[in-house]
Amino acid sequence: xxQVTQNPRYLITVTGKKLxxxxxxxxxxxxxxxxRQDPGLGLRQIYYxxxxxxxxxxxxxxxxxxxxxxxxxxxxxxESPSPNQTSLYFCASRPxxxxxxxxxxxxxxxxxx
Amino acid sequence: GQQVMQIPQYQHVQEGEDFTTYCNSSTTLxxxxxxxxxxxxxxxxxxxxxxxxxxxxQKRLTFQFGEAKKNSSLHITATQTTDVGTYFCAELDNSxxxxxFGKGTSLLVTP
Numbered sequence: 356x357x358q359v360t361q362n363p364r365y366l367i368t369v370t371g372k373k374l375x376x377x378x379x380x381x382x383x384x385x386x387x388x389x390x391r392q393d394p395g396l397g398l399r400q401i402y403y404x405x406x407x408x409x410x411x412x413x414x415x416x417x418x419x420x421x422x423x424x425x426x427x428x429x430x431x432x433x434e435s436p437s438p439n440q441t442s443l444y445f446c447a448s449r450p451x452x453x454x455x456x457x458x459x460x461x462x463x464x465x466x467x468x
Numbered sequence: 469g470q471q472v473m474q475i476p477q478y479q480h481v482q483e484g485e486d487f488t489t490y491c492n493s494s495t496t497l498x499x500x501x502x503x504x505x506x507x508x509x510x511x512x513x514x515x516x517x518x519x520x521x522x523x524x525x526q527k528r529l530t531f532q533f534g535e536a537k538k539n540s541s542l543h544i545t546a547t548q549t550t551d552v553g554t555y556f557c558a559e560l561d562n563s564x565x566x567x568x569f570g571k572g573t574s575l576l577v578t579p
Contacts, residue, residue, distance in 0.1 A: 386565065395477075397571035398511070398556065405565055413566060445510060454499065454560050456513035457567060 378446030
């Protein structure tokens with residue numbers, strides 16, 4: 356089944372404790388991206404990747420890192436999480452072509468205490 | 469950053485009533501996509517509009533792209549409780565890669 360898989364789905368952590376949210380897609384998509392969703396603010400893009408080893412900042416990249424060493428994986432790294440990073444995170448991927456629909460993962464709800 | 473504005477932010481209707489959400493931009497859009505997110509779920513692609521004045525229908529849903537390609541609308545005829553959720557429009561940013569989403573319209577349908 357074609358899908359985007361995120362882990363963990365839920366996480367409660369404390370300020371400063373490094374964490375990684377993994378994202379994997381099995382559709383051989385070149386484009387992948389991360390969004391955060393907050394009440395009243397909609398979906399805001401954090402980072403995106405056009406292909407392996409090619410990443411770029413979205414609208415709200417501060418406090419986050421990403422890597423794209425393989426086509427299927429696009430992990431989101433919070434080196435030193437802070438409470439303002441408490442949010443619902445979505446990973447998404449898209450096939451090539453103009454511009455194609457985004458396929459979203461089921462989301463990862465992160466709480467930073 | 470976000471270029472598209474969505475209105476209204478919230479809409480509460482009785483089942484059977486119609487519903488419309490609007491997506492507006494100050495600049496010309498290359499395309500517009502619409503997504504639906506059910507409560508507790510993830511956004512799911514509904515449709516993409518590319519041509520000026522384009523109108524597409526999916527059962528009770530009608531999507532329009534303005535003649536000037538600066539606005540779009542989603543109209544639902546005779547809403548049902550299954551229509552509950554948040555509807556987002558999204559547009560391609562200047563990079564040509566990233567999709568920027570509007571803040572969404574949350575629809576509540578009461579029986």
